[in-house]
Amino acid sequence: MKGIIGKKIGMTSVFEPNGKQTACTIIEAGPCVVTQKKTVDTDGYDALQIAYGEAKEKNTAKAQINHFAKANTSPKSIVKELRNCSIDKNVGEDITCEIFTEGEKVSVIGTTKGKGFQGVVKRHGFAGVGGQSHGQHDRSRAPGSIGGSSYPSRVFKGMRMAGRMGGDRVKMPGLRVIKIFPEQNYILVAGSVPGHNGSIVLIQK
Amino acid sequence: MNAVAFVHEQMSGKKEFPKFKAGDNITVNYKIVEGNKERIQSFKGDVIKRQGNGATKTFTVRKISDGIGVERLFPLFSPNIDSIIVHKEGRVRRAKLFYLRERSGKSARIKEKKHVVRH
Numbered sequence: 001m002k003g004i005i006g007k008k009i010g011m012t013s014v015f016e017p018n019g020k021q022t023a024c025t026i027i028e029a030g031p032c033v034v035t036q037k038k039t040v041d042t043d044g045y046d047a048l049q050i051a052y053g054e055a056k057e058k059n060t061a062k063a064q065i066n067h068f069a070k071a072n073t074s075p076k077s078i079v080k081e082l083r084n085c086s087i088d089k090n091v092g093e094d095i096t097c098e099i100f101t102e103g104e105k106v107s108v109i110g111t112t113k114g115k116g117f118q119g120v121v122k123r124h125g126f127a128g129v130g131g132q133s134h135g136q137h138d139r140s141r142a143p144g145s146i147g148g149s150s151y152p153s154r155v156f157k158g159m160r161m162a163g164r165m166g167g168d169r170v171k172m173p174g175l176r177v178i179k180i181f182p183e184q185n186y187i188l189v190a191g192s193v194p195g196h197n198g199s200i201v202l203i204q205k
Numbered sequence: 206m207n208a209v210a211f212v213h214e215q216m217s218g219k220k221e222f223p224k225f226k227a228g229d230n231i232t233v234n235y236k237i238v239e240g241n242k243e244r245i246q247s248f249k250g251d252v253i254k255r256q257g258n259g260a261t262k263t264f265t266v267r268k269i270s271d272g273i274g275v276e277r278l279f280p281l282f283s284p285n286i287d288s289i290i291v292h293k294e295g296r297v298r299r300a301k302l303f304y305l306r307e308r309s310g311k312s313a314r315i316k317e318k319k320h321v322v323r324h
Contacts, residue, residue: 009208013261014216019236019285026208179216186208188216 002099003082003204004030005052006187008110010197014178014188024178025193027108028185029097029203034089035071035079048085050095051076053200078200097187100177100205107173110194110201115166119143124160170194213260217282225264227252227302228295228315233266233279234287245287248277251295251315253302257281267305269313274306294318 006029013023036049053076057065060075068075071092089095100106120126120143129139143162147155172193179188193201225231232249250268253276257263262281267274279286295315305313 012209012212012259014212015218015260015280015282015284017284019238019283021280021283026212028208179212181211181215184208184211186212188212 001082001084001204002087003050003080003085003202004095004097004099005032005050005078005080006030006097006185006201006203007053008193008195008197008199008201009186011192016178022178022190023192024188024190025108027187027189027193027201027203029187030185031094031096033071033073033076034091034093034095035068035073035076037091038081045083046085047081047083048087048089049079049081051079053077080202082204096182097180097185098182100180100187100203102177102180104177104205105174106177106189106203106205107171108175108189108193108201108203109169109171110199112166112168112170112194113196114164117163118165119162120160123162123165126160210259217260218284220282220286222281222286222289223291225252225289225291227255227300228297229291230293230295230315231266232290232292233277234289235279236285236287249292250275250277251302251305253305255300267302269309274309 006027009026009028011023011025013021016022030052032050032052034048035051038045038047038049040046051068051073055075055077057075065075073092087095087099115122119141121128121141126143129142129144130136132140146159146161172191175189175191177187178190180186187203195201229252230250231252232247234245234247237244237246248266248268250266252264253267254265255262260282263278264281265276265278267276294317296318297315
Protein backbone atom coordinates (compact mmCIF):
# COMPACT_ATOMS: atom_id res chain seq x y z
CA MET A 1 0.00 0.00 0.00
CA LYS A 2 1.05 3.57 -0.67
CA GLY A 3 -0.75 6.78 0.05
CA ILE A 4 -0.65 10.52 0.53
CA ILE A 5 -2.80 13.10 2.31
CA GLY A 6 -4.25 15.91 0.21
CA LYS A 7 -6.82 18.63 -0.09
CA LYS A 8 -9.72 18.65 -2.54
CA ILE A 9 -9.42 21.81 -4.63
CA GLY A 10 -12.41 21.53 -6.95
CA MET A 11 -13.80 19.95 -10.06
CA THR A 12 -13.54 20.75 -13.74
CA SER A 13 -13.34 18.84 -16.99
CA VAL A 14 -10.47 18.21 -19.37
CA PHE A 15 -10.09 16.79 -22.85
CA GLU A 16 -8.26 13.52 -23.14
CA PRO A 17 -6.10 12.52 -26.13
CA ASN A 18 -9.00 10.55 -27.63
CA GLY A 19 -11.08 13.75 -27.74
CA LYS A 20 -13.45 12.77 -24.92
CA GLN A 21 -14.26 15.34 -22.27
CA THR A 22 -13.82 13.87 -18.79
CA ALA A 23 -15.03 15.27 -15.48
CA CYS A 24 -12.16 15.36 -13.02
CA THR A 25 -11.21 16.50 -9.54
CA ILE A 26 -8.12 18.52 -8.72
CA ILE A 27 -6.44 17.38 -5.50
CA GLU A 28 -3.52 19.17 -3.92
CA ALA A 29 -1.63 16.12 -2.66
CA GLY A 30 1.16 16.57 -0.17
CA PRO A 31 3.96 17.12 0.35
CA CYS A 32 3.63 14.95 3.44
CA VAL A 33 6.43 14.30 5.87
CA VAL A 34 7.17 10.93 7.46
CA THR A 35 6.97 11.44 11.22
CA GLN A 36 7.28 7.90 12.50
CA LYS A 37 7.95 4.38 11.31
CA LYS A 38 6.13 1.70 13.25
CA THR A 39 7.37 -1.87 13.13
CA VAL A 40 6.14 -5.22 14.39
CA ASP A 41 9.00 -5.40 16.90
CA THR A 42 8.32 -2.06 18.58
CA ASP A 43 4.61 -1.39 17.99
CA GLY A 44 3.09 -4.76 17.07
CA TYR A 45 2.31 -3.71 13.48
CA ASP A 46 3.95 -2.16 10.45
CA ALA A 47 2.90 1.36 9.54
CA LEU A 48 4.16 4.65 8.23
CA GLN A 49 2.96 7.78 10.02
CA ILE A 50 2.66 10.75 7.68
CA ALA A 51 1.71 14.38 8.42
CA TYR A 52 0.30 17.15 6.25
CA GLY A 53 -0.68 20.79 6.58
CA GLU A 54 0.88 23.46 8.77
CA ALA A 55 -0.33 23.94 12.35
CA LYS A 56 0.46 26.85 14.67
CA GLU A 57 3.01 26.04 17.33
CA LYS A 58 0.96 27.81 20.04
CA ASN A 59 -2.02 25.54 19.29
CA THR A 60 0.01 22.33 19.39
CA ALA A 61 0.68 20.32 22.53
CA LYS A 62 4.31 20.17 23.64
CA ALA A 63 4.38 16.41 23.28
CA GLN A 64 3.27 16.83 19.68
CA ILE A 65 5.81 19.59 18.98
CA ASN A 66 8.59 17.32 20.20
CA HIS A 67 7.22 14.41 18.20
CA PHE A 68 7.41 16.53 15.04
CA ALA A 69 10.82 17.87 16.08
CA LYS A 70 12.15 14.29 16.00
CA ALA A 71 11.38 14.31 12.28
CA ASN A 72 13.00 17.78 11.93
CA THR A 73 9.74 19.36 10.89
CA SER A 74 7.29 22.02 12.06
CA PRO A 75 3.96 21.07 13.70
CA LYS A 76 1.43 19.62 11.28
CA SER A 77 -2.34 19.62 11.44
CA ILE A 78 -3.23 16.24 9.93
CA VAL A 79 -1.51 13.00 10.93
CA LYS A 80 -2.44 9.65 9.44
CA GLU A 81 -1.02 6.14 9.49
CA LEU A 82 -0.60 3.92 6.46
CA ARG A 83 -0.57 0.23 7.38
CA ASN A 84 1.93 -2.03 5.58
CA CYS A 85 3.15 0.87 3.51
CA SER A 86 5.33 0.14 0.50
CA ILE A 87 6.89 3.63 0.43
CA ASP A 88 10.55 3.35 1.38
CA LYS A 89 11.18 6.64 3.18
CA ASN A 90 12.90 7.45 6.44
CA VAL A 91 11.62 9.66 9.24
CA GLY A 92 11.81 13.32 8.22
CA GLU A 93 11.68 12.68 4.48
CA ASP A 94 8.98 14.11 2.24
CA ILE A 95 6.39 12.14 0.29
CA THR A 96 5.19 13.90 -2.86
CA CYS A 97 2.48 13.18 -5.40
CA GLU A 98 5.13 11.55 -7.59
CA ILE A 99 4.57 8.24 -5.79
CA PHE A 100 1.66 7.83 -8.23
CA THR A 101 1.91 7.54 -11.99
CA GLU A 102 -0.44 8.72 -14.67
CA GLY A 103 -3.05 6.13 -15.64
CA GLU A 104 -2.89 4.41 -12.27
CA LYS A 105 -6.12 3.46 -10.45
CA VAL A 106 -6.28 4.94 -6.95
CA SER A 107 -8.90 5.13 -4.24
CA VAL A 108 -9.71 8.41 -2.55
CA ILE A 109 -11.06 8.49 1.00
CA GLY A 110 -12.85 11.53 2.37
CA THR A 111 -15.74 12.76 4.48
CA THR A 112 -18.94 13.44 2.55
CA LYS A 113 -20.79 16.74 2.78
CA GLY A 114 -23.11 16.90 5.80
CA LYS A 115 -26.75 17.03 4.75
CA GLY A 116 -28.32 17.46 8.21
CA PHE A 117 -31.55 15.72 9.28
CA GLN A 118 -33.08 14.25 6.13
CA GLY A 119 -36.19 12.23 5.39
CA VAL A 120 -36.30 8.71 3.97
CA VAL A 121 -36.77 9.81 0.35
CA LYS A 122 -33.44 11.62 0.21
CA ARG A 123 -31.62 9.48 2.78
CA HIS A 124 -32.58 5.98 1.66
CA GLY A 125 -34.11 6.52 -1.76
CA PHE A 126 -37.69 5.62 -0.73
CA ALA A 127 -40.35 6.48 -3.28
CA GLY A 128 -42.83 8.02 -0.83
CA VAL A 129 -46.42 6.88 -0.38
CA GLY A 130 -49.27 7.26 -2.83
CA GLY A 131 -49.93 9.76 -5.55
CA GLN A 132 -50.02 13.49 -5.57
CA SER A 133 -53.58 13.91 -6.82
CA HIS A 134 -57.03 12.37 -6.11
CA GLY A 135 -57.25 14.30 -2.86
CA GLN A 136 -54.16 12.70 -1.31
CA HIS A 137 -51.97 15.01 0.63
CA ASP A 138 -49.10 15.07 3.14
CA ARG A 139 -47.99 11.52 2.21
CA SER A 140 -45.83 11.97 -0.86
CA ARG A 141 -42.53 11.81 1.08
CA ALA A 142 -43.71 9.56 3.93
CA PRO A 143 -41.87 6.31 4.84
CA GLY A 144 -45.00 4.07 4.85
CA SER A 145 -45.32 1.11 7.20
CA ILE A 146 -42.37 0.35 9.47
CA GLY A 147 -43.49 -3.13 10.51
CA GLY A 148 -46.23 -5.43 11.77
CA SER A 149 -48.68 -4.82 14.61
CA SER A 150 -49.27 -7.37 17.40
CA TYR A 151 -46.52 -9.50 16.00
CA PRO A 152 -43.68 -8.60 16.47
CA SER A 153 -45.01 -5.64 18.54
CA ARG A 154 -41.78 -3.80 17.98
CA VAL A 155 -39.79 -2.17 15.19
CA PHE A 156 -36.90 -4.24 13.93
CA LYS A 157 -33.41 -2.94 14.56
CA GLY A 158 -31.82 -1.21 11.63
CA MET A 159 -35.17 -0.10 10.13
CA ARG A 160 -34.35 2.67 7.70
CA MET A 161 -35.81 5.94 8.92
CA ALA A 162 -35.20 9.68 8.75
CA GLY A 163 -32.07 11.00 10.45
CA ARG A 164 -28.68 12.58 10.07
CA MET A 165 -27.25 12.18 6.60
CA GLY A 166 -23.80 12.81 5.21
CA GLY A 167 -20.57 13.46 7.04
CA ASP A 168 -19.56 9.82 6.57
CA ARG A 169 -16.14 8.49 5.73
CA VAL A 170 -16.44 7.22 2.17
CA LYS A 171 -13.92 5.52 -0.09
CA MET A 172 -14.14 6.07 -3.83
CA PRO A 173 -12.27 3.13 -5.36
CA GLY A 174 -10.82 2.83 -8.85
CA LEU A 175 -10.39 6.49 -9.79
CA ARG A 176 -7.94 6.92 -12.66
CA VAL A 177 -5.07 9.39 -12.32
CA ILE A 178 -5.29 11.58 -15.42
CA LYS A 179 -2.34 13.88 -14.83
CA ILE A 180 0.21 14.79 -12.18
CA PHE A 181 1.73 18.26 -11.76
CA PRO A 182 4.69 17.63 -9.42
CA GLU A 183 5.68 21.30 -9.12
CA GLN A 184 2.21 22.37 -7.96
CA ASN A 185 1.58 19.09 -6.08
CA TYR A 186 -1.66 18.67 -8.05
CA ILE A 187 -3.17 15.31 -8.91
CA LEU A 188 -5.99 15.15 -11.43
CA VAL A 189 -8.30 12.15 -10.92
CA ALA A 190 -11.20 11.18 -13.14
CA GLY A 191 -14.57 11.45 -11.45
CA SER A 192 -15.74 12.91 -8.18
CA VAL A 193 -14.33 12.73 -4.67
CA PRO A 194 -16.24 12.88 -1.36
CA GLY A 195 -16.44 16.15 0.57
CA HIS A 196 -16.57 19.87 -0.09
CA ASN A 197 -13.78 21.87 -1.68
CA GLY A 198 -10.91 22.28 0.76
CA SER A 199 -11.67 19.08 2.65
CA ILE A 200 -8.91 16.64 3.56
CA VAL A 201 -8.72 13.44 1.53
CA LEU A 202 -6.45 10.42 1.59
CA ILE A 203 -5.31 9.09 -1.77
CA GLN A 204 -4.12 5.53 -1.62
CA LYS A 205 -3.44 2.49 -3.69
CA MET B 206 -3.26 31.58 -10.35
CA ASN B 207 -6.06 29.45 -9.10
CA ALA B 208 -5.83 25.70 -9.54
CA VAL B 209 -8.69 25.31 -12.01
CA ALA B 210 -7.32 28.00 -14.32
CA PHE B 211 -3.87 26.43 -14.09
CA VAL B 212 -5.18 22.99 -15.05
CA HIS B 213 -7.14 24.49 -17.95
CA GLU B 214 -4.03 26.22 -19.22
CA GLN B 215 -1.95 23.06 -18.99
CA MET B 216 -4.49 20.64 -20.41
CA SER B 217 -6.13 22.56 -23.24
CA GLY B 218 -4.43 22.80 -26.59
CA LYS B 219 -3.85 26.31 -27.85
CA LYS B 220 -6.07 26.84 -30.86
CA GLU B 221 -6.92 30.01 -32.69
CA PHE B 222 -10.48 30.42 -33.88
CA PRO B 223 -12.11 33.50 -35.37
CA LYS B 224 -14.13 35.59 -32.94
CA PHE B 225 -17.85 34.94 -33.03
CA LYS B 226 -20.81 35.58 -30.82
CA ALA B 227 -24.53 34.86 -30.58
CA GLY B 228 -26.33 35.73 -33.79
CA ASP B 229 -23.41 34.93 -36.08
CA ASN B 230 -23.78 32.43 -38.90
CA ILE B 231 -20.92 29.93 -38.75
CA THR B 232 -19.75 26.57 -40.02
CA VAL B 233 -18.15 24.16 -37.58
CA ASN B 234 -15.95 21.49 -39.12
CA TYR B 235 -16.03 18.64 -36.65
CA LYS B 236 -13.90 15.49 -36.71
CA ILE B 237 -15.86 12.27 -36.44
CA VAL B 238 -14.23 8.92 -35.76
CA GLU B 239 -15.99 5.92 -37.28
CA GLY B 240 -14.21 2.72 -36.35
CA ASN B 241 -10.66 3.76 -37.07
CA LYS B 242 -11.48 6.12 -39.92
CA GLU B 243 -11.66 9.82 -39.30
CA ARG B 244 -13.72 12.22 -41.39
CA ILE B 245 -14.83 15.80 -41.11
CA GLN B 246 -18.48 16.75 -40.83
CA SER B 247 -19.58 20.34 -41.16
CA PHE B 248 -22.47 21.90 -39.31
CA LYS B 249 -23.67 25.29 -40.53
CA GLY B 250 -26.08 27.43 -38.57
CA ASP B 251 -26.63 30.39 -36.25
CA VAL B 252 -24.91 30.62 -32.88
CA ILE B 253 -27.67 30.96 -30.29
CA LYS B 254 -25.62 30.62 -27.12
CA ARG B 255 -22.10 30.95 -25.78
CA GLN B 256 -21.55 29.74 -22.26
CA GLY B 257 -18.93 28.79 -19.68
CA ASN B 258 -15.45 29.97 -18.86
CA GLY B 259 -11.89 28.72 -19.09
CA ALA B 260 -11.42 25.50 -20.99
CA THR B 261 -15.02 24.38 -20.49
CA LYS B 262 -16.59 27.04 -22.74
CA THR B 263 -19.28 25.78 -25.07
CA PHE B 264 -21.45 27.20 -27.83
CA THR B 265 -24.71 26.07 -29.40
CA VAL B 266 -25.40 26.22 -33.14
CA ARG B 267 -28.96 26.04 -34.48
CA LYS B 268 -29.97 25.28 -38.03
CA ILE B 269 -33.15 24.33 -39.85
CA SER B 270 -32.67 20.97 -41.52
CA ASP B 271 -35.53 19.81 -43.81
CA GLY B 272 -37.93 22.07 -41.92
CA ILE B 273 -36.89 20.70 -38.53
CA GLY B 274 -34.85 22.76 -36.10
CA VAL B 275 -31.58 21.06 -35.13
CA GLU B 276 -29.32 22.33 -32.37
CA ARG B 277 -25.85 21.12 -31.63
CA LEU B 278 -23.64 21.99 -28.70
CA PHE B 279 -19.87 22.12 -29.17
CA PRO B 280 -17.16 22.47 -26.52
CA LEU B 281 -15.05 25.36 -27.81
CA PHE B 282 -11.73 23.76 -26.88
CA SER B 283 -12.63 20.28 -28.07
CA PRO B 284 -9.71 18.71 -29.96
CA ASN B 285 -12.31 17.38 -32.41
CA ILE B 286 -13.13 20.83 -33.77
CA ASP B 287 -11.10 21.13 -36.94
CA SER B 288 -12.00 24.69 -37.89
CA ILE B 289 -14.68 27.35 -37.51
CA ILE B 290 -15.69 29.64 -40.37
CA VAL B 291 -17.71 32.81 -39.73
CA HIS B 292 -20.01 33.69 -42.64
CA LYS B 293 -22.15 36.53 -41.31
CA GLU B 294 -22.18 38.72 -38.25
CA GLY B 295 -25.69 39.00 -36.87
CA ARG B 296 -27.31 42.12 -35.45
CA VAL B 297 -29.01 40.84 -32.30
CA ARG B 298 -29.95 42.48 -29.04
CA ARG B 299 -29.39 39.64 -26.63
CA ALA B 300 -26.74 37.07 -25.78
CA LYS B 301 -29.00 34.01 -25.78
CA LEU B 302 -31.28 33.65 -28.79
CA PHE B 303 -33.67 31.01 -27.44
CA TYR B 304 -36.61 33.00 -28.86
CA LEU B 305 -35.66 31.60 -32.27
CA ARG B 306 -36.97 28.21 -31.15
CA GLU B 307 -40.55 29.47 -31.21
CA ARG B 308 -40.15 31.08 -34.61
CA SER B 309 -39.94 29.75 -38.10
CA GLY B 310 -39.64 31.10 -41.60
CA LYS B 311 -39.24 34.83 -42.10
CA SER B 312 -39.45 35.80 -38.45
CA ALA B 313 -36.61 33.42 -37.56
CA ARG B 314 -34.15 35.37 -39.68
CA ILE B 315 -31.30 37.32 -38.13
CA LYS B 316 -30.36 40.67 -39.68
CA GLU B 317 -26.80 40.99 -40.83
CA LYS B 318 -24.61 43.56 -39.17
CA LYS B 319 -23.48 46.15 -41.68
CA HIS B 320 -20.20 47.84 -40.99
CA VAL B 321 -20.27 51.47 -42.05
CA VAL B 322 -17.22 52.32 -44.12
CA ARG B 323 -16.27 55.97 -43.79
CA HIS B 324 -14.50 57.58 -46.70
